Amino acid sequence: MTESLALDKPRSPKRPAARRSNFELYSWLFMRISGLALIILVLGHLLIMNILDGGVHRINWGFVAGRWASPFWQFWDLSMLWLAEIHGGNGLRTIIDDYARKDSTRFWLKILLYVSMALILAVGTMVIFTFDPNMPAN
């Protein structure tokens, strides 16, 4: 009975590692580090854009141009874009893993997720770097 099951002792050197990569560990750590940064970046962004000094009603193209004239806010927005998109994308990856029942569903939902992340990161980064403050109104 017991001989049919051959298992190494827990700490025997030949025993292969239980996991092949530490990806999920780093993903877990990234969520916490990026989350900490996003608390400042996102709550600051929401406070400025939605609450202070008239909030959303004062936002227009000129307002954006005024903010992006400063490298500080360009860097703020660029960091926020990348951290938020990857933080949110990684969260959605976890949720897809949790709730997709078929491997094919899981596969296609993740493809959709990764394509949307690439699109948003590319478009957002391009806009911050190529913004033209002298653009004509039309």
Next chain:
Amino acid sequence: MSTTASTAPQAAASDRAGASRRQGTFYRGDPGMWSWVLHRITGVLTFFFLFVHVLDTALVRVSPNTYDQVIETYKTPIVNLLEVGLVGAVLFHALNGIRVMLVDFWSKGPKVQKAMLWVIGVVWVAVMVPGAFFMMKRTVETLFGGN
């Protein structure tokens, strides 16, 4: 429901029998579970908003008029109300994220996780009341006060 009931009648007399006699045994959860559910929901909603928001901001590269036209929808009463909801969702996600980190990294965190939930609830209300006031002020004035 219980498989042990047919083989061991005495087991049916235990607390299991009482539980199955009540209609259904729906797990109502612990506040900690509901904070986890809310964390997921607010996270997904924020991610979808981020998708839309990066695209609408990208219109600054199309033309100033196009951007201004689209950004006007953010100033309409219904969308303004949705913004309050977004700020509320993001604020909960941020506060609960701090709580999760304290549970993970602070030695006393797991012991006081429920107390921390009430703390973030209080902070959430304390921020959202003035926050919602300043976000909705102009909309409410325009809707009910003329100019």
